[in-house]
Amino acid sequence: MPNDASIKIDGKEYPYPVMIGSEGEKAIDVRNLRKDSGHIFYDQGYGNTGSCESQVTFLDGDNGILRHRGYPIDQLAKHSDYIETAYLVIYGELPTEAQRKKFGDLLRENAHIEPQMQRLFEGYPKNTPPMVVLASLVASLAGYYPDLATNNFEKDLQQFDLSAAMAISKIRTLGAMVYRHGRGLPFMHPKALPFCDNFLHLMFSEPYHDYVAIPEVTSALNLILLMHADHEQNCSTSTVRMVGSSGANLFTSLAAGIGALSGPLHGGANTAVMNMLQSIHDENDDGTRFIEAAKGGSKSNRLMGFGHAVYRNFDPRARVIGEACSVVLKKLGKSDPLLDIAQNLEQAALKDDYFVSRKLYPNVDFYSGIIFRALGIPTNMFTVMFAIGRAPGWIANWKEVASNPKGRIYRPRQVYTGPVKRDYVPMARRG
Numbered sequence: 425m426p427n428d429a430s431i432k433i434d435g436k437e438y439p440y441p442v443m444i445g446s447e448g449e450k451a452i453d454v455r456n457l458r459k460d461s462g463h464i465f466y467d468q469g470y471g472n473t474g475s476c477e478s479q480v481t482f483l484d485g486d487n488g489i490l491r492h493r494g495y496p497i498d499q500l501a502k503h504s505d506y507i508e509t510a511y512l513v514i515y516g517e518l519p520t521e522a523q524r525k526k527f528g529d530l531l532r533e534n535a536h537i538e539p540q541m542q543r544l545f546e547g548y549p550k551n552t553p554p555m556v557v558l559a560s561l562v563a564s565l566a567g568y569y570p571d572l573a574t575n576n577f578e579k580d581l582q583q584f585d586l587s588a589a590m591a592i593s594k595i596r597t598l599g600a601m602v603y604r605h606g607r608g609l610p611f612m613h614p615k616a617l618p619f620c621d622n623f624l625h626l627m628f629s630e631p632y633h634d635y636v637a638i639p640e641v642t643s644a645l646n647l648i649l650l651m652h653a654d655h656e657q658n659c660s661t662s663t664v665r666m667v668g669s670s671g672a673n674l675f676t677s678l679a680a681g682i683g684a685l686s687g688p689l690h691g692g693a694n695t696a697v698m699n700m701l702q703s704i705h706d707e708n709d710d711g712t713r714f715i716e717a718a719k720g721g722s723k724s725n726r727l728m729g730f731g732h733a734v735y736r737n738f739d740p741r742a743r744v745i746g747e748a749c750s751v752v753l754k755k756l757g758k759s760d761p762l763l764d765i766a767q768n769l770e771q772a773a774l775k776d777d778y779f780v781s782r783k784l785y786p787n788v789d790f791y792s793g794i795i796f797r798a799l800g801i802p803t804n805m806f807t808v809m810f811a812i813g814r815a816p817g818w819i820a821n822w823k824e825v826a827s828n829p830k831g832r833i834y835r836p837r838q839v840y841t842g843p844v845k846r847d848y849v850p851m852a853r854r855g
C-alpha cells in the first residue's frame with residue numbers, strides 16, 4: 425500500500441497509507457497516529473471517520489446511490505422481495521432456490537414466541553412506547569436461547585444461520601405482539617405463511633376471523649421492508665457493531681440497535697413526517713404556508729422527510745417509495761389527503777431555491793408513513809416497522825464483526841475538557 429498521505433504536526437511529517445475501497449472511496453489509514461504522534465483525530469459525530477471495512481452496503485450520498493452487495497436498490501425493489509434481499513444482505517449472494525427454501529423454512533419454524541416469554545408482556549403498561557417493549561423483548565431472547573446467544577462464530581456457523589433466522593422471524597412476531605398488547609388484543613399464533621402475510625395475520629387476525637391479505641398489501645409491505653433492509657454505518661448499525669465488538673451475542677447487540685433506532689433523529693423521522701402532514705391538513709394548508717415557515721431556519725419548523733445527513737441528492741429509496749405510494753393507494757382503492765399534501769410539498773420544495781441550493785431532497789421517511797397508514801399500521805408502530813425491516817442489515821454487520829478473527833473492540837478516544845486534578849474536599853468544607 426503506498427504511503428501517499430502525510431499529516432504534519434509541530435513541523436514533523438507522519439506518512440500514512442491511503443486505502444481505496446472497491447467503489448473508489450478514499451481513506452487515510454491513521455491507525456498508528458496516536459502511537460506515532462501522541463495525537464488523535466477529533467471528529468465529533470464521526471462524520472469523517474471510517475469505523476470499519478464492510479462488504480455489505482455501498483452508499484454514495486452525493487450521487488444518490490445505494491447498493492446492497494453490489495446490487496442497486498431500485499433493481500432489488502423491482503425484482504426481489506424482502507426475504508431474498510435479507511438473505512443477500514446477510515450472506516453476500518442472492519440465494520439459490522434450495523438456499524431460499526432453507527432460509528424460508530428456518531424463518532417459519534422459528535416464528536413463535538415461547539409461552540413463558542409471552543408473559544413478559546404482562547409486566548408492561550399498555551401505553552409503553554412500542555420500541556421500549558421491543559428492545560427489551562429482543563434482549564430477553566438471549567435468556568430463552570442461551571445456546572444461540574454465544575459469540576462462537578468460527579466454531580459453529582450453523583448456529584449463526586439459526587440465530588439470524590430466529591432474530592428476523594421473532595422480531596417480526598414480537599413487533600406484531602407489541603401492537604396487540606398496546607390495544608389489549610389477544611396474541612395470534614404464527615401460521616405457515618410467507619413472511620409478510622404472517623406478519624399481517626399476527627397483526628390483524630382475530631381468534632374468530634382470519635385476516636387474509638390481498639396481494640397488493642403483501643407486496644407493498646414487502647417493498648417497504650426491503651427498502652429498510654440496510655443503510656451502511658448509520659447510528660443503529662454502528663451501535664450493533666460496537667456492542668458486538670465486545671463479544672456480546674447477536675440478540676443483545678440487536679436490542680442495543682433497536683434502542684438506537686428509537687430516537688427521533690433516526691427511526692422516529694417517519695412518525696414526524698406523518699404528524700407534520702396531519703397538522704398541515706388540520707390547518708387547511710395545501711403545504712404552501714408550511715414551506716414558507718420551513719425556510720425560516722428554525723429546527724422545529726423543518727420540512728420533515730427532507731434532507732439527509734449523507735445524501736446530497738434524491739434518496740434513491742424515496743423515489744421508489746414515492747412512486748409506490750400512488751400505485752398502492754390506487755390498487756387498494758383508497759385516497760389519502762396526506763398523500764396529496766406530501767406531493768404538493770415535494771413539488772414546491774424541488775422548485776424552491778432554499779431547498780435546491782441546500783441540496784435538500786425527499787428522504788426515505790417522506791412517503792413511507794403513507795404506505796404504512798394505507799396498510800392499517802398506526803403511527804406509533806412506524807419505528808417498529810423500521811426495526812423489522814432493518815434486522816438483516818444489523819445482523820450482516822454483527823456477522824462481519826463477530827467473524828473477523830483480527831477484529832478489535834470498538835473503543836474511541838476523547839478530548840477531555842473536564843476539571844484538571846484536584847484534591848478531595850470533606851463535606852464540612854464544601855460550599
Ligand SMILES: CC(C)(COP(=O)(O)OP(=O)(O)OC[C@H]1O[C@@H](n2cnc3c(N)ncnc32)[C@H](O)[C@@H]1OP(=O)(O)O)[C@@H](O)C(=O)NCCC(=O)NCCS
Pocket residue numbers: 689693718719721722725726727728729730731732733734782784787788789
Ligand atoms: C436529516 C437532517 C438532520 C440532516 O441534517 P444536516 O445534514 O446536518 O443538515 P444541516 O442541519 O446542516 O442543514 C443544512 C441547511 O439546510 C437546512 N435544512 C436541513 N434540513 C432541512 C429541512 N428538512 N427543512 C428546512 N431546512 C432544512 C438547515 O437549516 C441548514 O440551513 P442553513 O445552511 O441556512 O443553516 C436534516 O436535513 C433534517 O432535520 N431533516 C428533517 C428530519 C428528517 O427528515 N430526518 C430523517 C433523516 S432520514
